[in-house]
Amino acid sequence: MKLSEIGEFGFIERFAHRFEDLLAPNAMGIGDDCAIIPAGDDHDLVLTTDMLVEDIHFIRDKISPLDLGHKALAVNLSDVAAMGARPVGSFLSIAIPHGIDVEYLDQLMEGYHQLSERYQLPLMGGDTTRSPHKLVLNISVVGRVAKGTAKLRSAAQEGDVVAVTGMLGDSAAGLHALINNLSANPESSYLIEKHVRPHPHIEQGLWLGRQRSVHAMMDVSDGIASDMKHILKASGLGAGIELSQLPLSDQLKAFSAQHQLNAFELATSGGEDYCLLLTVEADSFQETAASYKEALGADLYAIGFITSDQQLKWTKDHQSIAGGLKDGFNHFL
Amino acid sequence: MKLSEIGEFGFIERFAHRFEDLLAPNAMGIGDDCAIIPAGDDHDLVLTTDMLVEDIHFIRDKISPLDLGHKALAVNLSDVAAMGARPVGSFLSIAIPHGIDVEYLDQLMEGYHQLSERYQLPLMGGDTTRSPHKLVLNISVVGRVAKGTAKLRSAAQEGDVVAVTGMLGDSAAGLHALINNLSANPESSYLIEKHVRPHPHIEQGLWLGRQRSVHAMMDVSDGIASDMKHILKASGLGAGIELSQLPLSDQLKAFSAQHQLNAFELATSGGEDYCLLLTVEADSFQETAASYKEALGADLYAIGFITSDQQLKWTKDHQSIAGGLKDGFNHFL
The missing domain is CATH 3.90.650.10 (PurM-like C-terminal domain)
Incomplete structure (x- = not known):
């Protein structure tokens, strides 16, 4: 069966229920802007992740690396905002094809850093790898919210x-x-x-x-x-x-x-x-x-x-x- | 300048220090198997992320989707193990090219679920998108460890x-x-x-x-x-x-x-x-x-x-x- 016959949400429905039994009390998994992980007596952590693929989510000729670095982080921060949470850290995985040089990557990280600095948000980890064809970014952002108050x-x-x-x-x-x-x-x-x-x-x-x-x-x-x-x-x-x-x-x-x-x-x-x-x-x-x-x-x-x-x-x-x-x-x- | 001239670690060194000032007290960012995020009086959360790109990290003809689903999660769990932490949740982003059908994806998720079940580990979120050429997986795993005891x-x-x-x-x-x-x-x-x-x-x-x-x-x-x-x-x-x-x-x-x-x-x-x-x-x-x-x-x-x-x-x-x-x-x- 082709994926196009069931779509993204159809695919997710095929497995999402199998993981529900594994959720801890007060945790929340698939289905909102962020997942919720209880973290101490006062607050919860929220976590979101988004993948941006060249020629699917952006066209390299149509967005500067400075803007791409900004936007890739911004769309994840938006998910944290949607929970009423404050972002506390980000994680960036990047798959880099031939033809992207260090100057391009410096600009990408400059845009990422400018937006990070605005929210005093540290980049805390990630992964860097080669890619056979396309530039791929995956960003995860962790946020913090007072216990039980995340907006659903x-x-x-x-x-x-x-x-x-x-x-x-x-x-x-x-x-x-x-x-x-x-x-x-x-x-x-x-x-x-x-x-x-x-x-x-x-x-x-x-x-x-x-x-x-x-x-x-x-x-x-x-x-x-x-x-x-x-x-x-x-x-x-x-x-x-x-x-x-x-x-x-x-x-x-x-x-x-x-x-x-x-x-x-x-x-x-x-x-x-x-x-x-x-x-x-x-x-x-x-x-x-x-x-x-x-x-x-x-x-x-x-x-x-x-x-x-x-x-x-x-x-x-x-x-x-x-x-x-x-x-x-x-x-x- | 070509990326190959400075390598993965050379690239990371170009920006990692710029984010250090933004780290919260007792948090730890880039440079270990996982980052550390303080979470309450008793424990810390640790977080790792890894990207697996087809033809870079795996060859689709050489690994079954069942094994690939297992392995993609296993390599992230290994980073959590390295901190002495217990995994508490995973996040999966997947970019899917044409030519991968629903049966392939079902097998991939079966392998992912089998290993998840062994550690009672919920899949808590992620992202699903199309890919122009190659299959790309990005997995993040969150773990929990008694406060200040993560092994560095x-x-x-x-x-x-x-x-x-x-x-x-x-x-x-x-x-x-x-x-x-x-x-x-x-x-x-x-x-x-x-x-x-x-x-x-x-x-x-x-x-x-x-x-x-x-x-x-x-x-x-x-x-x-x-x-x-x-x-x-x-x-x-x-x-x-x-x-x-x-x-x-x-x-x-x-x-x-x-x-x-x-x-x-x-x-x-x-x-x-x-x-x-x-x-x-x-x-x-x-x-x-x-x-x-x-x-x-x-x-x-x-x-x-x-x-x-x-x-x-x-x-x-x-x-x-x-x-x-x-x-x-x-x-x-």
Whole structure:
């Protein structure tokens, strides 16, 4: 049987259950942004790992080694942020093909170090090896969180407000600009920067992680259309998302209009935004958002609400989109 | 500059020091078998990661997926054993090229699960992605050890006995048999089994980790000629190793004689033995070895001693080998 017939999640389902019996009490394994390992009376450690493969996750001609080093670490930090945890150490494995020289690697490590320094995050280990063809990076990040307080995908509750911590779709538009060599104007430059140098929402995650009103949390890596389903499946619930409430940058709107792209499609299905997607107790949302703004100088964007019907429904201008999300893309913004 | 001009360790030295300032107190980063992350009042967590790339670390035609799944985990468990730690969770990233079907992956995960079950070790997370050409696995293992008791490479002391916990050279001979299709006799089968299904010395590491008489410890992955230098560099000391004391299996001796191979060369420079290499307080060695035998039913093999002169010297039948180790290979066993 070909792997394409069952997909990544189908493959994982074939073995994940066999390891569940081996989990220690209070530990959590496969299925959230990070695993949880109990570590002493006060705190838990969380751990995430991501593999980036040349020509699958990045094209070497389209991203500088400085940006690649930054981004490879950033996407893992984003998973730690999603648990409400503080990163404490990273691990980097790298398989290096012929044709990559020491100067390229120095730049890669410079980008990795710049982001590490920002969070006082030591690179604590790794592995270096040759590769027959492609550059492959695998990064693991360990984080620390107060015991039992990690935010899980499974914690959404009926009636919760669904919110995000940042603009959606910019990264996907930047990727479009990069692939099609559309980098000659200010919008493209802005959007490409969002794609190649995403900023993990660590401070946001730490603040949100301390709020009891925040229930479920994860990071936006595949696009909210896909990511939202993980929260709903884990929580056994549904949601309604209103397209007109999605936070879209002016640059995304202008770029989409120029290039006849659908901004809603980029914002829901593009992915790699690396902001946070969360659900908040409805009664507390206004107060939480106001405190968040005071603390971080940024907005929490409400985009919908959690329902009991185990379905993800989309509305546009509060009209239901009968044929599902793709019908919402029929009209350009 | 080409990477080959500076090598793996030269590359690591270019950036490792830049991250040292970021390490938390009592944490340990790059440079031992595992990193150490303090975790509560009673214990530390240790973490290791290894990347295995097709055609660099394994040839897909030469190892079954069942064995590959076993071995990929085993080599990481060996690093945890080297700290005297108990493994508590593993993480697997896998990049899958076209041409690998679900049945292959099921067998790989079967081998991984069999070894996991033996140590009650949950697979707690990972990443699954496509690969343009080659199969790539990256495994991280977390272990737990009583606070401050992890065994380090830097802890050797002058006068210590140098010892190993298993036969040397079998795996390298098995690799030779595999590559040259020499699998038709009992010796080859035995040696190939040692190469494709190494058994990490977890119980040995846990027992040795509890002994105050055991100073430095690491696992034998590159061969003792190379691995010993890591202990000596980290400890600022030297050693004398006696070739005639190296534990060699009867199968290795017979196979080497049949195929005109030098058993000493395989035992010192072949690598992938995945037993433990340690230094033991000289006055306590006999007692430690006797207790070890009683507890584990196995031998600790003394192969030399630690000296103060910061050099690694080899003897054969207690005669010094003037030209260094390679001169010791001139006579077949």
